[in-house]
Amino acid sequence: MPHDPDPPPAKKFKPGSVLFSLNQKKPGMLLPRKGNVSTPIDVQRKQLPIYQAKPQLLNQLRQLNNAILIGETGSGKTTQIPQYLYEAGIGRQGIIAITQPRRVAAISLAGRVAEEKRTQLGKLVGYTVRFEDVTSFETKIKFMTDGMLLREAIGDPLLLRYTIVVLDEAHERTVHTDVLFGVVKTAQRRRKELNKIPLKVLVMSATMDVDLFSEYFNKSPVLYLEGRQHPIQIYYTKQPQSDYLQAALVTIFQIHQEAPQSQDILVFMTGQEEIEALARTCRDIAKHLPDNCGPMVVIPLYASLPPVQQLRVFQPAPKGSRKVILSTNIAETSVTISGIKYVVDTGMVKAKRFSPESGLEVLAVQRVSKAQAWQRAGRAGREDSGSCYRLYTEDEFDNLIPMTVPEIQRCNLAGVMLQLMALGIPDVMNFDFMSKPSPEAVCSAVEHLELLGAVEKKDGQVVLTAVGKKMASFPLEPRYAKTILLSPEFSCSEEVISIVSLLSVDTVLYNPPARRDEVLAARKKFTSSEGDHMTLLHIYRAFKKVSGNKDWCRENFVNSRNMSLVKEVQAQLKEICLKLNLKLVSCGADTGSVRRCLAHGMFVNAAELQPDGTYLALDTHQPVAIHPSSVLFQAKPAYVVFNELLHTSRCYMRDLCLVDADWLLDAAPEYFGRKLHLSKS
DNA sequence: GAGCACTGC
Known part of the structure; x- marks a missing residue:
């Protein structure tokens, strides 16, 4: 880690440090305010800025088959537009679907809208995410993850249950949203050709990629929504910083010494290790500050942190203390913390890249995009005006790429290609992606599927095989799906399904570095000389033997939450196997069959x-x-x-x-x- | 003898 192990003493950070210059030219990023909780719901709804635009909006949306809606997160568009459409009787013949990139968002938005409509969740308003379907025949407004709608499309490529599809958070450009763009566009065209009920498609996004969206959806009109906004003051460094961690440290203490005690700081960094190291340094320095500086509570935040520790970011700091949150990009979108007055942006992020030639995924620290930098800055202005300290110069900012490269251009496409073929897309090699992946990436994905026997080339066309069709019904990477399909031949489908389930979750092993020897000792009894798959299987069998006992998990350094997830995945995979008439058989102690099956898959x-x-x-x-x-x-x-x-x-x-x-x-x-x-x- | 950002079906 490049962090200076011996940071300078605190007294070096004097008020009025020359690290920053103020930038007045650029307008601050502006974000909306939340409704007052004590105000009645229907009054709150009318107070949203979007309410003013309701008549015009409806007028437009009634006529248009495509529209791009631009407005910052929380402008009320996600909760209100589906209700406006429903109340106005637009799309009443079917269901209005609103897609979200994240499960929690789909669930909580559905809850909010059900509350606003004063109905029980699952009746008029519902949601569908993996492992959970809270909808009924009455459901007309349905929130769902974009991945879920994509799954549904395999059984119904024309999306005939839906009259309106709202693709929300489109600017995030997840693989699922990007594939959905093509799927809804195709469904829309086909339904017109077949004289079916038309499909309306609304794309909702923050202020970026607007032209791209509009162009892709046949130059569809762009509607701008006003939000309630708070100004954010942007500061840049005067000089480029060679050590962004050192710069972050200096900035944190500069703010700490100058700003009122109740104002919290959010620092964007790249990963667990550097966050924990900087947290230690900050705590050390904070101990030796002069008396006029209040205490500082330093809280790390990253995805692999246990949930209990993640919740600490929401607890207010003790009176007179300042909360300093050191976070990965999880705080850009997934976790929203209130009361942040200052954002410190290192300008760096850890992201995955994929090289189709080598099949290699590389996780590397790189510069953020401009869009990402604005997203980070916006986290300082959710309730009131705020400041963002960028640890790079304005020139460096100007040289950032405008938009983060969409995930579809950075990932292994084997699964996407298989899914497209299962959707019956005729010419997958030339699929109408909004941002086309490289031809090399597409070819390498198709070759991979060919090796797995999922596709074959006929008269220059790539077609799905019977095996490929079955593979596509699993929510898994193609090679895992193939391994499951092969497993009955080796009489070990029970074992292979367990192993694949174990591999589908983040990790079931808990490895606190401080207790390394204990971990090794506890894990020894499960270790198999046949490899990691068999070791995981031993742990899973032991877990099931004690019925998932929490104490057992603690003693054996097993993540019980992820283990429970394994059970859900396993149940889902078994159900799919049953539908495909695959035999569920166990090979018992004959672990050789399992390995043989893994070798084949x-x-x-x-x-x-x-x-x-x-x-x-x-x-x-x-x-x-x-x-x-x-x-x-x-x-x-x-x-x-x-x-x-x-x-x-x-x-x-x-x-x-x-x-x-x-x-x-x-x-x-x-x-x-x-x-x-x-x-x- | 290493260390892994974040989602999702």
Whole structure:
């Protein structure tokens, strides 16, 4: 970590530091205020700025089949527009769907709108997210995750249950939203051709990508919504900062010494490790400040933090203390903290990139986009005016890319391509994406699906096979779906479903660094010399044996919340297997069958030990290494399959399973005949 | 002998 281990003493940070210059030219980013909780709901609804525009809006929306609605988050558009449409009788023949990138948003928005309509959630207003469907035949306003609508589209590509689809938070450009853009556009056109009830599509976004959206949806009109806004003062550094962590530290204490005690600070950083390190440094320095400085409460915030600790950011600091929250980009969208007066933006973010040639995912620290910088600044002005300290110069800001590259251009497309084919899209290679992924990425995805037997080429066209159709019915990465499909042949579908479920959640292992020896000792009894998959299976079996006992989880450093999620995923996968008439069978103690099955399903991710003790990935022939977190780290198996490659300090394989060369050859004779030969020569 | 941002079906 580049953080200076020996920070300067606190007295160096004098009021009036020369680190910053004030920028008056750019207007501050403006954000709305929340309604007063003690005001009756119908009065609150009328107080929203959007209420003024209601007649004109309805007039427009009645006529248009496409519209782009621009307004900041919370302008009331997400809760009000669906109600306006419903109340005006627009789209009454079917359901109004409103999609959200996140589950919590879909759930809480549905709750809010049901309250405003004074009905029970699940009647007129409902929501659908994975594992939860709170809707009924009465439901006319339905909030859902964008991924959920995409799943539904596989069974009903024309989305005939819906008369209006509202794609909210479109500016976030998640893979699911981007695929949905194409799906709704196609459905709209097809319904017109087939003389079905028309589909209205509304795209709601913050102030970005407007032209792109409008252009894509046949130059559809853009409607601007006013929000209630608070000005934000933007400051830039006078000089570029070579060490953004040092600059953050200086800035935090500069604000701490100058600003009233009750005003909180939110600092945007890149990851857990640097956040914990800066938290320690801040606490150390805060202890030795002069008496005129009040105490400081430093709170780290990142996704992998246990929920109880995440909740700490919402607790007000003790009277006279200042809250300083050190956060990843989780606080940009997912977690909204009230009372933030100051935002400190390092201008950096950790993000995943994908290289189609190597199939490699790289997680790297990089600069934010302008849009992201505005999003961060906006977090200072939710209730009142605020300030944002950017730890970079105005020139550097001007040179940032305007928009974050959409996820669809940064990810492995195998799953997306499979889904598009399952939707019956005729020419997936030329799908009408709003932002086209590179041809290389598309080709590499199709090749991957070809290897898995999900697609085949016929007369120059890529078509879905029967296997591919089955694979698409699983909410899984294609190779995991394939492994499940193969598992009955190896009489181990029970085991493989468990393993795939374990791999679908973040992690079931809890590894507090401070208790490393205890963790190792506790984990030893589950460790399998056959690899990480079998080790996970042992842990899961033990977990089930004690019926998910919380104490057992604590003693064994198992994340019980994620384990419960594993159970839900497992139930869902079993249900899909039943629908596909796949036999649920267990191989008992014959773990060899499980590994054989994994070898057959995951053969594209195989690596071979070389005479010099290193490994080569068999598909790309790049050198890879066993990740130290693997149970096989100290072993030297001749052949392994792995779940993923992660490029950090080296190119590491993660989650490994010991396999035989014969199994790989058996799984893909032609493919491996070539590969194994190549790597030996 | 490493260390992983954030979502979602």
